[in-house]
Amino acid sequence: MFGFSGCDLQVDNPNQPDKARALASADDVETLIASSYVKVWEIGHYWTNANFAFNHMSSRHTATWGNNGMNDLGREPREPLPNSPSYRWAYVFEGHWGDAYGGLSGASDGISAIDAGLEIGPGGERNGRARAFAQASQAILSCLLALWYDQSFIVDETTDLASLLETVDYNAMASYAMGKLNEAESTARGATFTLEDSWINGNSWSNTELADYLVSWKARCAANLPRTDAEASGANWSQIISDSQNGIRDVVVVGEDRSSDTPWVDDLKRAGTQNGTWHRMHMDWVGMADQSGEYQDWLAQPTEQRLPRKMTFGDDKRFPVGYEDQTLTDPVSPSVAGYGPRARYNNSVIFRPERGTYRQSHYGDARYDEYLLSSWTATFGDMEHMSAKEFDAYIIEGRYRMGDYAGAAEMINVYRGEAGLPPAPSNPTDPVPSNAAGECTPKKRYDVQGRCGNLQDAVWFEHFEQVFNLFGGLEYWHGRRNDILPAGTALHLPIPAADLEVLQRDIYTFGGPAGGGAGNPIPPSIVPGSLDSALERVTYALERLEVQRRAERALEDLVVR
Template structure:
């Protein structure tokens, strides 16, 4: 099995080199680049390092991966179309496992997420290997810290999301004994990702450099902002890692607090489109006309009297008059009108379940696609407000009282007040304040970072019963590694399938 994993890693390294060479190198034969020559040139290795994070970010925010499936599994948005397993993963009740087989129409989503994550890791590792073998970057090595920090960031977030999404994965550091690799449980993969991110943070805190614009899609970032980004991802990954509420209650929330307090102070918003080859097709399809709609659960978080579910028979509304409520009243949260668009009718086939229906689509970032359908403007994938909400939750959990969390939620300069025009939250009950924090993340961070809502619903036991808690290692990788094939079964056991459920404010 270990030899098979070695073979797989070599394939991924080769794939990274081919992808990098075709995109970034001026080679004589573009279809057969000289890998030895490429990796002997510091400028080429630097370019390989600089493209590693983009590889991961594009994959996580991609149509081809699992982002769309996780979105409907969390009732974050809704869509009955079969694409990328959205229909299969959103049946009510949840009845489908993810068919871990090459014969399954949407198996590619599983394989894509896995392979692209390791493609990023292999690129980062190749650069780190050259650096640790004495290669210098820039003038007399003045860019060594930049390359090292960026590669640890890329490898850290890639490992982190493997731990967030899959039940097990390989941990592959730059100096790993490839022949000794074994699949590790998700919790160990999360721990390893934080070690890598801590290294990125430490380098950023003790160095001085400017990140090339092409590495971060046009954003001006120095070592300070890159360190903040690494801290923010560490907070998101650690906070979102638990599969159950019981586990989540006992993670190191003091560590989450430290990461969050050192996190982003401005949004991470890559410029999408062809200028930098950064894309966010998860966002595109989850709110594209005729595709995804915002789930009624999210609308209910802004107006507690608005139905959180579409009636299963399409007529038995839980409104006062028993009728379709029409547009939601924005009096309690102005973002109902600024961020969401009311639509009177639905295009989803009724025979696929009225529970897919919703009156709203997300429109906050429609400006991104004004000129081209796939976007060519900056689009946030990590809001500074998400970091503040992680800080609020960590304060709530570490202090046992709501004072610090409420100070953040009720901050006059925060978007809940400046954009939502919301009244102050006066309740002090810890469970109620936690619910407001999670609701605020669903609203303000809507369709930013892929998987956020899924991770939050999972770790608080709010995914619908039998919703998968994570995905299996792709069958193709199991076969290469000589491991037994398996599929995670959709059962409400609290181990691989949700044993909880969610309720709206109207229930």
């Protein structure tokens, strides 16, 4: 069997296996199709990929550790992304790519086996469920390739990999992914089934619920695709609003004991929220809520001379009111001065000063402390995957971009009211109201004058607040399409260097002063065949997915670097 090097599906097979080993059963095909969705989960919730580094690049988070490329990719001024096969944290580039094509290979091989006559269950009674779920994985993984990479390959069961393949740009890949989402939704609505509880762990959905989940993915995919504000202005926000209203709006996946080698763990919430190691709030984020003037003074300093500041937050109840240092085992309670309902103050500054004091911060998010306390590896409990707050944010942004400022203000003021803030104005040029002390939230991002923000600033601020560590990339994509990332931040990932070398193409990258582009790919061929050949491919795909999963877990290095 052959495949893209990024899929990690190349297998040395000097001896042709016997018939009994080569032929996978119908149950194996179904298992392979179910396993293809695990790659969606890994892309959105694991850390052996770009998630941590790009969340920091959004300036919503901050850290200076070398792990996950956070130190290298978070420096300012921005530098070119170190897209090299020898880069220590090369999985920043390779993780999403390999997971996407591993899942696409499994889902496509499963559909090929069904198309070749395989019957799953008596008389093929489970074929409809298997096909719908495989198509769902194909669609979502294709969407994620469009969101993360500048270009990628379209691969499904119809792809002739024996011929020369060309990459397509992110817009073409997104268009293809939206078509696949529509196809998968139609397949799901046209069948009757219930998903196995373990396929999206803890969710034994009906076919209608799976279809509604795909509607939500249409909203997430379309809203987050644009690379710039200009591109976002051309998005179909009317459709995004409709999909945000009509899909499943809350999805929770159940975590399991990691000692069983389960894939159902959320590294964003397990490690990406640890105030004592991997996470603090970036000053450019928390500074939008500051009322003390410390953020503006911080901005006024040369970047390399900026130091972490203690701030005050006025009426916003989500932030702490004092400077009591807390530990993870302390209760999250508004009655404790160092805690707000979502944010906490930390007296210690843990990040290495020689890597930039401008990246240090006293403040961190506390909303997932309960999950962190569930066990030392934090694998138990509910794990958010989609949230109504995320989809409200798309509706609010869509209304704003379409000129429905009153509608945007009406929705955003629900969240502002819950936080103790006065209503934002529906006139987009008016500043948000100040209290009797002259305090207003949010302030304008990056504004040394400390001016009160307007409705658009409030939209940006609440969006960042509501999608914290929900799904990898959301904060970065939000900053990208609104032109509020730090200058020089790469707008997407390049094809991984290791794959470019296999394809004998020039290595290129983005970010800082870098430029360049990629040539035409020449992937190895896969020869299509009969049902027996398709099942043989399924057997090897299952083996390689298991090897890849174990290798990914072995890569997890929790020692800070």
